[in-house]
Amino acid sequence: MVVEAMPERQSASVVLMFAGGSRLEDDRLAGVSHFIEHLFFKGTKKRPTSKEIADAIEGVGGFINASTDKELTAYWARVPAEHMNLGLDVLFDIVANSKLDAADVERERMVILEELRMYQDQPQDYVQNLFEELIWPGHALGRDIAGTEDSVSRLGRDDILEYADAHYRLPNLVIGAAGSLDEAATMSEVTRKLSLRPEANGSLEAAPPPSLDSPHVLVRRRETEQAHICLGTRAVSYLDPDRYALDLLNTVLGEGMSSRLFLNIRERLGIAYDVHSFTQKHRDTGYLGVYIGVDPKKAVDAVNAVMAELRGLTENEVGAAELARAKEFTKGRLRLELETTNGVVFWLAYQELLLGEINTIEEEIALVDAVTGADVMRVAAEVFSRPMQMSVIGPFSRDSAFRLAIGA
Amino acid sequence: MPGRDPQRGAERIRKAIALVNSVADEAGDEEITPTEIAEAIRDCLELSDVDAVPNVRRYLGEALDAVSDGMPADFVAMTLYAALGALREGT
Numbered sequence: 323m324v325v326e327a328m329p330e331r332q333s334a335s336v337v338l339m340f341a342g343g344s345r346l347e348d349d350r351l352a353g354v355s356h357f358i359e360h361l362f363f364k365g366t367k368k369r370p371t372s373k374e375i376a377d378a379i380e381g382v383g384g385f386i387n388a389s390t391d392k393e394l395t396a397y398w399a400r401v402p403a404e405h406m407n408l409g410l411d412v413l414f415d416i417v418a419n420s421k422l423d424a425a426d427v428e429r430e431r432m433v434i435l436e437e438l439r440m441y442q443d444q445p446q447d448y449v450q451n452l453f454e455e456l457i458w459p460g461h462a463l464g465r466d467i468a469g470t471e472d473s474v475s476r477l478g479r480d481d482i483l484e485y486a487d488a489h490y491r492l493p494n495l496v497i498g499a500a501g502s503l504d505e506a507a508t509m510s511e512v513t514r515k516l517s518l519r520p521e522a523n524g525s526l527e528a529a530p531p532p533s534l535d536s537p538h539v540l541v542r543r544r545e546t547e548q549a550h551i552c553l554g555t556r557a558v559s560y561l562d563p564d565r566y567a568l569d570l571l572n573t574v575l576g577e578g579m580s581s582r583l584f585l586n587i588r589e590r591l592g593i594a595y596d597v598h599s600f601t602q603k604h605r606d607t608g609y610l611g612v613y614i615g616v617d618p619k620k621a622v623d624a625v626n627a628v629m630a631e632l633r634g635l636t637e638n639e640v641g642a643a644e645l646a647r648a649k650e651f652t653k654g655r656l657r658l659e660l661e662t663t664n665g666v667v668f669w670l671a672y673q674e675l676l677l678g679e680i681n682t683i684e685e686e687i688a689l690v691d692a693v694t695g696a697d698v699m700r701v702a703a704e705v706f707s708r709p710m711q712m713s714v715i716g717p718f719s720r721d722s723a724f725r726l727a728i729g730a
Numbered sequence: 731m732p733g734r735d736p737q738r739g740a741e742r743i744r745k746a747i748a749l750v751n752s753v754a755d756e757a758g759d760e761e762i763t764p765t766e767i768a769e770a771i772r773d774c775l776e777l778s779d780v781d782a783v784p785n786v787r788r789y790l791g792e793a794l795d796a797v798s799d800g801m802p803a804d805f806v807a808m809t810l811y812a813a814l815g816a817l818r819e820g821t
Contacts, residue, residue: 593815619754619807622789623815630819719801723792723809726785 324670324680325508326500328663334406334501335663337398338413339671341494344467345392345528345604352462353469354477354485356390357427357434361482362397363388364426366419369412378412386412390467393528393604394675400664403502407511410499417490418517427479434474438466445550445715446615448542452713453552454602456538457609461531493522498671501663530606537709537730541721548595549621549716553628553728554611555708558701560603560676566689567697568601568610568705573648574640574698575599575631576612580647582631583612593624605676610705618716625712625727635702639695653687739779739786743814746770746793747807754803767806768797774813783820789813 343355369375379386384401386409397417399409442448451466458464468474495518499508534556558564576583576599583597596615602608612632616624640648659665660683673680681689710728714721724730749770753762771794780786793809 619751619804620811621808622812623808626785626812626815626819717802717804718808719805720796723789723812726788726792727812 323497323499323509323512324667324674325498325503325505326666326670327503327505328501328666331502331663332403333400333663334403334409334499334503335398335400335667336406336409336413337396337498337667337671338417339394339396339496339498339668339675340417340489341394341526341675342489343391343393343395344465344469345462346489346526347462347469350473351477351481351485352465352473353434353467354482355395355489356468357430357474357477358482358486358490359388359390359395359397360430360434361422361426362416362420364423364430365421366415367421368415368419370421375412375416378408382408384409392463392467394672396668396671398664398667400662406499406501406503406508410508410511411515414515414517420486422479422483422486424479427482431474431477434468435471438468438471438474441466441468445544445546445548446613449550449552449713449715450611450613452540452542452715453554453611453711454609456540456711456713457534457554457556457611458531458607459534459538462528463531463604463607487519488523490518491523492516492518492520494526496671496675498667498674500667500670528605534709534711537711537728539712539714539721539724539728539730541714541716541718541724543718544715545717546618546715549614549616549618549714549718551614551616551621551625551712551714551716552611553614553625553710553712554599554609555705555710557601557608557610557705558603559606559608561605562608564697564701565603565608567693567701568608569652570640570645570648570690570693571635571698571702571705572599572601572610573651574644575610575635578651582634583628586631587614587624587627591627593620593627597624597628618718621714621716621718622723622727625724629710629727632702632706636699636706639699642695645693645695645698649690649693652690656683656686739774739777740814740817742770742774742777743790743810743817746774747810747814750803750807750810754807764797764800768794771797771810779817780813783817785816786813786820789816 365371382405386399388397401409455464587597594614594616599612601610614624789812796806
């Protein structure tokens with residue numbers, strides 16, 4: 323358990339963060355973690371309907387929600403500080419006492435199938451899913467967190483109960499609390515109320531993704547007004563010491579309106595309306611990707627311009643002023659993220675669960691400050707020498723020009 | 731490089747793009763035929779600077795193939811823009 327007293331705040335946030343997520347699911351169980359997360363909000367013995375669960379928290383002006391990721395699942399509540407015990411009570415109730423009714427399973431299955439279809443109608447999101455399929459082909463990391471229409475259609479209630487029993491156990495859990503709270507009283511409340519089973523059941527070891535030896539292009543033809551493109555390479559894990567250099571590389575390249583992609587491709591060349599970069603990091607892998615939203619006629623031109631920006635980062639060190647700006651951007655974003663009790667509790671629980679240790683904000687900032695221009699160039703050279711992967715959604719009937727652009 | 735004139739190459743590619751775009755946008759009174767577009771692309775391929783910059787000739791070749799295969803004008807335009815962009819990056 324991680325607790326951070328923030329006595330000047332009016333709120334308290336609590337999170338139950340479970341190791342697991344979609345990465346641990348095989349093809350048959352794809353989407354089960356996300357399915358369970360939905361079902362946990364359908365009712366418990368004490369609060370039999372979803373309305374009663376929502377009312378308990380919203381009745382005091384609070385928020386309750388959950389999210390499933392590839393390596394974790396989190397349930398959280400943010401409430402006025404005097405209601406923190408209520409927040410803990412509701413969260414413990416839904417993860418330990420959910421009814422998981424057969425009728426709810428069927429209703430929620432329909433909701434999730436609609437959710438999956440909805441994403442396919444949102445090309446800006448869907449193109450990233452396709453990109454992840456290319457980055458981690460045939461691996462659970464490359465699959466949608468919500469599973470596939472096939473797997474979600476087939477998941478049985480018994481599969482769900484078995485998976486929930488195996489994963490919702492104490493050894494897989496980090497509890498976080500932050501805000502205007504008393505640490506000892508919070509610990510005592512957790513000990514008194516938490517009733518998950520204490521022994522582990524099964525392994526949380528996940529298979530590493532297979533190696534990726536060549537560039538690939540995946541074009542999904544859709545008669546869209548804009549082309550949606552994701553391209554990038556595998557990068558580093560969240561355990562890799564180079565993650566700070568990678569984050570600064572990403573900031574220089576494509577985060578915000580003063581990044582190179584924005585200034586050169588949107589502002590100077592006027593090729594793309596939306597162009598930015600992003601990273602994803604997991605225990606043993608990760609990627610750096612670029613999204614481009616562009617007039618279909620300019621699609622390959624935009625890809626070439628992005629490739630030129632990537633090359634530039636491997637050939638020349640980022641200048642001192644640009645690096646300093648990227649550092650301030652990164653540190654500033656971290657500080658802003660930690661303004662809220664919710665931000666703090668997620669930051670602490672995430673570090674405890676995935677990294678196994680907690681850095682203070684000062685330690686984290688020192689690691690960012692220690693990165694040099696040479697580090698950024700070295701990481702860029704290493705990352706961008708890996709095979710480029712690219713997914714495209716748009717009105718394209720052949721992929722040859724795209725292949726030419728990335729050498730596939 | 732002796733005889734190399736990137737401005738001329740870019741100009742010819744822009745001319746080909748304008749032709750293709752007028753088909754794509756269904757603009758203008760005169761009907762532009764695929765033969766005319768193919769001719770405009772071949773004019774680009776004649777210039778030496780298309781070989782001085784990587785991939786420019788290949789994009790132009792792709793565009794010519796696309797015209798021959800009856801691909802949509804937007805697709806031909808995209809490939810020509812790619813050639814123009816490659817020329818820009820390389821000069």
